Amino acid sequence: MEHFFSRERKGRIWTWRGPNGTVHNQIDFICSPPSTTVLDSGIVNKFLFDSDHRMVRMELVAPKNIHRNFARPRYLSTRLHLNRKLYRVQTTLLSATQQPQDALESYDSIRSFVETAAEDCWTIPTDPPRITQRTQRLLSERIALRNNLCPTDRIAYSIVCEAARTALLEDIRRRKIINVQKAIGKGKSSNEAQRKETHKIRRLMLKEPATGEYSQETTEALVASHHNELHRFSTNFPLSLPPSIESCPPFHIDEAEHALSQLRLGRSSGPDHISAEQLVLAKSSVAPLLTVLLNSIKRGDPIPGCLTTAHVKLLFTKGDPNNINNFRPISLILGVLKAVTRVILNRIESKLEETESPSQVGFRKKHSTLNHIHILNQIAEKSKEYNFPVYVALVDFKKAFDSSEWNAVWTALERRVTIRRGIKQGDTLSPKLFNATLQMVLDSIEWEECGLRIGGKTLSSLEYADDVALLASSRPMLEKMIQLLANASAKVGLQINREKTTLLTNSEASKQSIRIDGKIFNFADHALYLGCRLSFPRSRSDEISNRIQSDLDAFEKFEYILCSKAVPLPLKKRAFDSCVTPSVLYGAETWALRRSDIRNLEVTQRKMERRMLRLTILNRWSAERMRALTKLNDWTNEATKKKL
Known part of the structure; x- marks a missing residue:
């Protein structure tokens, strides 16, 4: 750390001037390597940037044998907008291309057609x-x-x-309000509108284990090594594919056109830079080519190599930003591959749904998290009423989607549908493929009498995607069930995450930790399960308090809209109903409200109404008077309507 030193007299050595113009301090420094020496120093009196600091300039002398890596400049990518009307006209004017003969020609024809049509439409x-x-x-x-x-x-x-600072803050607030107003008016996500104004990029920087230094080259090498190890075969799961009995009928153009219309818009494009919007708008012209591509692969043509590649983006979740395990890999696959997997999913989805266990509600239509939340809350209430022990293990798998072995996925699918060809696991198919693999794991476990006896049946587990809840009537039974699940899941590459797995019980007698394969699992008083607070015995007040706290966080997030003078009350109501109310009423179908809970909900809602109207409790406005202006729906009445 080199400080600014000079031979000037003491009163002239300063780099910062106070607001009153009389205080001058030397508070600016320059960081330099230990081997670097300062040859000369000085300051820049005036430069084209308004600041109370004077820029410090030093001339450094460094050894010639030091290799200097200069940082590459980073530029914000220019956002391009597709002119839909012009693009539709271009797709109709383009002449039909020659009928492709194989899969590679089909993909090249689709890509050439879309790129040519959109060439002058950006x-x-x-x-x-x-x-x-x-x-x-x-x-x-x-x-x-x-x-x-x-x-x-x-x-x-x-x-x-002061005037410039106030005007700048007001302009920022005005722009954010306008963007969220447009999103709410069009029924779009307000969170997405906020993200458009944020250019925050969280960079992953890892240090070299030997030297302890951070560098971009080290980070890239460690990330590549981590994901190579993550996606490497960890088990020798036997691939069992019996001979197919049913023949796969050829794909029809109607299937391709229907799949194209189902693509989700507004998502990032893959390596080919072809967005889903381009394919959807040109579905009448792309569908015949997509049908040829599917039937060519069905006949045995090799899959185009570009369809087997994807760009992987690391998204930060939470925790230490320098820990690679806190980044979630998201694959940006090609738009054509999304259409291909959508066609296949439409064919196999009904058969997968027929064979899914009733206890699996993840990624299934007409199912939600409320099913399992209601079941566990009922078990907590009945166990207290009839005084019987309950042991629950909320199991979480480590990197569940990235750790599933492909041989296990194929074997799981062969148990349900006939496999005629191979496909790459993508965003569209991966949820159903994972459900099938996890169901195969659970079906292979011989639970025997493990579980809770409910209505003459034994309930052993509840699944929501990769969140598995094991139910037992004793601690040894729960330990046995966790061991069985760990052994069966390890065969397909899944590992139980000790840090995120929680044990709960209503028995005070046996709360000793459980050791599975050297990992210790401890009992807790409560846990968050699918977004709701779960405890044994059930604590209604704590559950309501948790929802109120989540509601307050949501209100603070959109305070600049809900409490703004420039936003009219009808728009505030729409923002409140779409952003705040769902947060507090999540899981209200399972609530059993008491007077104290109703009181807490009413007090919280009136407090928010006062802030929306820019009032205080000293204004002495009645609840009826505020409700007549805000026209908000009463939370207690809404919770009663949602009651199961």
């Missing part, structure tokens, strides 16, 4: 200015006063600084 959207002309004028005036500051202009400079 436009750069012109966003409105982020700051107003008044703010620009104040900032220019502030810079002019700062560069030519004299003692008589200090008061004017302070006034202009």
Whole structure:
């Protein structure tokens, strides 16, 4: 750490000047390697940026044998907008291409057709200015006063600084409000509108284990090594594919056109830079080519190599940003591959649904998290009423989707549908493939008498995708069930995550930890299961308090809209109903409200109404008067309507 040193007299050595113009401090430093020496130093008095600091400039002498890696500049990518009307016209004007003969020609024809049609249809959207002309004028005036500051202009400079700061904050708030207003008015996600104004990029930086230094090259090498190890075969699961009995009928053009219409818009494109929007708008022309591609692969043509590649993006979840395990890999696959997997999913989805266990509600239509939340809450209530022990293990698998062995996936699918060819696991198929694999694991376990006897039947587990809840009547039984699940899941590459697996019980006698394969699992008083607080015995007040806290967090997130003077009350109501109310009423179907809970809900809602109307409790407005203006739906009544 090199400080700015000079031979000037003490009063002239300063790099920061206080707002009053009389305080001068030397508070700026330069970081340099230990082997670097300072040859000369100085300051830059004036530069084209308004600041209370003087820029420090030092000339450093470094050894010649040091290899310097200069950081590459990062530029924000230009957002392009597809002119839909012009693109539709271009797709109709393009002449039909020659009928492709194999899978590779089919994919090349689709890509060539879409790229040619969209060649002159891209436009750069012109966003409105982020700051107003008044703010620009104040900032220019502030810079002019700062560069030519004299003692008589200090008061004017302070006034202009305050006005520019206030105007800039107001412009930022106005832009955010306008974007969220548009999203709410169109029924779109308000969170997505907020993300559009955020250019925050969280970079993963890992250090070299030997030297302890951070570098981009080390990070890239460690990330590649981590994911190579993650996606490497960890078990020798036997691939069992009996000879197919049913023949796979050829794909029809109607299937391809229906699959194209089901593609989700607004998603990132893959390596070919073809968005789902381009395929959907040109589905009448792309569907015949897609049908040829599917039937060519069905006949045995090799899959085009480009369909087997994807860009992997690491998304930060939570925790330490320098830990690679806290980043979730998301595959950005080709738009054509999304259409291919959608056609296949439409064929096998009904057969997979028929063979799914009733206890699996993840990624299934007409099922939700409320099914399992209601079951576990009922078990908690009945166990207290009839005084019988309950042991629950909320099991979480480590990197469940990335760790499933392909041989296990194929074997699981062969048990349900006839496999005629291979496909790459993508975003569309991966949920159903994982459900089939996990169901095969659970079916292979001989639970015997393990589980809870309910209505003459034994309930052993509840599944929501990779979240598995094991139910037992004693601690040894729960330990046995966890061991059976760990052994069976290890055969297909799944590992139980000790940090995220929680044990619950209503028995105070035996709360000793459970050891499975050297891993210790401890009992807890409560846990979050599918977003709701779960405890044995059930605590209704704590559950309501948890929902109220989530509701307050959601209100604070959109406070700049809900409490703004510029936003009309009808729009505030729509924002409140779409962003705040769902947060507090999540799981209300399983609530059993008491007077104290109703009181807490009413107090919280009235508090938010006062803030929306910019009132305080000293204004003495009645609840009826505020409700007549806000026209919000009463939470207690809404919770009663949702009651199962």
